[in-house]
Amino acid sequence: MNDKQTRHELQAYRASLLHFTDDPAHAEHAHRWHEDGLLIVGDGRIVAAGDYAQLQSTLPPHTPLHEHRGKIILPGFIDTHIHYPQTDIIASPAPGLLSWLETYTFPAEHRFDDAEHAREVADFFLDELMRCGTTTAMVYCTVHPASVEAFFNASEARNLRMVAGKVMMDRNCPESLRDDAESSARDSEALIRKWHKRGRQLYAITPRFAATSSTLQLQLAGELARAHPDTFIQTHVAENTDEVAWVKSLFPAARSYLDVYDRHGLMRERAMYAHCIWLDDEDRARMAHTGTAAAVCPTSNLFLGSGLFDFARADAARMPLSLGTDVGGGTSFSMLRTMNEAYKVARMGGTHLSALRIFYLATLGGARSMRLEGTIGSFAIGAEADFIMLDPKATPLLARRAAQADSLEELLFAFALLGDERMVAATHVAGRLRHALRAGAPA
Structure with a gap:
């Protein structure tokens, strides 16, 4: 982590993380899934994304840690x-x-x-x-x-x-x-x-x-x-x-x-x-x-x-x-x-x-x-920190179906077929919270 990124500049988000490195139709291992993940952002960009267990020790003392376990963070x-x-x-x-x-x-x-x-x-x-x-x-x-x-x-x-x-x-x-x-x-x-x-x-x-x-x-x-x-x-x-x-x-x-x-x-x-x-x-x-x-x-x-x-x-x-x-x-x-x-x-x-x-x-x-890979669309280090948080329990039916999912594919399929804007608990733009589904929702 860059020494210039002080504890005041960094924000950390704990949730499940999903992003892609390639097209799943044409490449194996094209996605990155961290069930207990940590996303670290600073100055509007991605600093790190990975398993919480591996990254949490890298956080400077007193870095704000936003707990969202049970939700999924992915690029906007x-x-x-x-x-x-x-x-x-x-x-x-x-x-x-x-x-x-x-x-x-x-x-x-x-x-x-x-x-x-x-x-x-x-x-x-x-x-x-x-x-x-x-x-x-x-x-x-x-x-x-x-x-x-x-x-x-x-x-x-x-x-x-x-x-x-x-x-x-x-x-x-x-x-x-x-x-x-x-x-x-x-x-x-x-x-x-x-x-x-x-x-x-x-x-x-x-x-x-x-x-x-x-x-x-x-x-x-x-x-x-x-x-x-x-x-x-x-x-x-x-x-x-x-x-x-x-x-x-x-x-x-x-x-x-x-x-x-x-x-x-x-x-x-x-x-x-x-x-x-x-x-x-x-x-x-x-x-x-x-x-x-x-x-x-x-x-x-x-x-x-x-x-x-x-x-x-x-x-x-x-x-x-x-x-x-x-x-x-x-x-x-x-x-x-x-x-x-x-x-x-x-x-x-x-x-x-x-x-x-x-x-x-x-x-x-x-x-x-759009030829903007590395700028938006993933959690590559240095990419702009545009990300969203999806709530698998946004509706009673979605919560019920998600609880039965046996794989990530099955879970995402339920999101795609049953989900809508009610799933979007929060939207962050360049690292800043710009939309929260409920007033007072944590950043």
Whole structure:
């Protein structure tokens, strides 16, 4: 332990600990489980994580020790696809994706040129994420720069590790939400220069989807990506068959929907593509080759009837995978509820997702997909101390089922299938308690 970390700077937490070092689908011994564990944090970072019996003697005298035996501490959840301006239209009925966009999404996003409205929604949105145990997300704003400013200001005030960007959309949308290719690129560039790597804030170049961007806009987005190679890219691809057909009609020379983006330099590491349902094997191979990641969004795919993500083919190609709630098409901010739906979607496609794999996808899998391994998503020494505490007795049914679990896999499976935001007893951000389920809950 570093001598500079005094007893006043350190905090220690005793509980069961779980985190991952690899993908359980592709590696043995990919997780670390300490039934009686100790997590030590200092200056907002992980100092040590392991067995209590081995680590407790390393604590300087009088280090605060928070006792939470019976609960499980794991890294904060990472949501790799979510729209904060759609918070207020969650659970809005529609027969499919395109009609849902026209009826609910675009009218709601129109309001985000109002900075006060944007800030109020951003505040609620971020607090709701923390209530659900999510400490990092890849977030879509709207076409309005004010929506990005409001979001980053709210995130910075909470010291969250967030990725967000201004939507780029210059055609096939309401006039009130339409930018133009050049101004969109200029606005994005200015936001990158102001917010990317400012504290814990990171920027994502964000063309909404190919159908709402002209060739020029996609070209300029690609130029931004080349000029700022450590920024993120986020967009949608192959979510819905009608959408796929529409994009084909708009870009007839492209081999596939994904190829539209590839032709414009938008496939690389730190690029996150939501949905990826209607890809072919050539697309999947291209994603793996370029390090482009998929954000699997099972709740919204089921809600909008878009289709089922093919885990078997994605894994065969070794595509980087993560999980996204996709609020407001998704019906919950909770990554635990999203795990539930991911398991069922996989089963419908003939794949069994282990509980360990599902928790990996929601933590280290997200960090790896974002190329932030070592920064978030695990208890690696020096990683940022974003962590949550899960209560196996959060509900009577969960407590009863957990008491019967004969293995860690069985216990985690019960969490994924029966758990929700009520399980999240506490959320810590950079070592500080930011959410506690009950007033007066210990830190």
